[in-house]
Amino acid sequence: MRKISDFYKYKTGVGTNMLIMTVISFVIGLSISGQTFYTFVIENLEKFGALKASGAKGRELILQSRRKSLCQGNLCQRNHRERSGPGRKHQHLSRGRRPHHAGVGR
Numbered sequence: 124m125r126k127i128s129d130f131y132k133y134k135t136g137v138g139t140n141m142l143i144m145t146v147i148s149f150v151i152g153l154s155i156s157g158q159t160f161y162t163f164v165i166e167n168l169e170k171f172g173a174l175k176a177s178g179a180k181g182r183e184l185i186l187q188s189r190r191k192s193l194c195q196g197n198l199c200q201r202n203h204r205e206r207s208g209p210g211r212k213h214q215h216l217s218r219g220r221r222p223h224h225a226g227v228g229r
Contacts, residue, residue: 160192 131137164171171184 156196163192164188 174184175181
């Protein structure tokens with residue numbers, strides 16, 4: 124088993140490929156979140172202008188935008204954690220037993 128593990132670790136490019144996939148996924152995620160924030164600012168530009176005209180300072184508008192983006196990111200992260208939990212929602216159905224697919228393991 125050790126020889127097989129060492130072969131896949133050191134003789135193939137699996138580790139490098141996983142690293143490259145992780146970096147690319149992170150960059151794509153950053154670009155999507157940046158585009159979403161940019162769209163939010165463009166859509167609410169009139170409201171920001173109205174707030175500015177009514178006396179709000181630029182710093183207040185920036186803090187308001189940051190607060191909204193942090194709240195939205197926090198809600199999305201919590202939602203993702205709840206949905207991708209390790210089978211928490213369906214544990215009661217199997218009661219700790221694994222199903223036998225196609226008679227395997229009987």
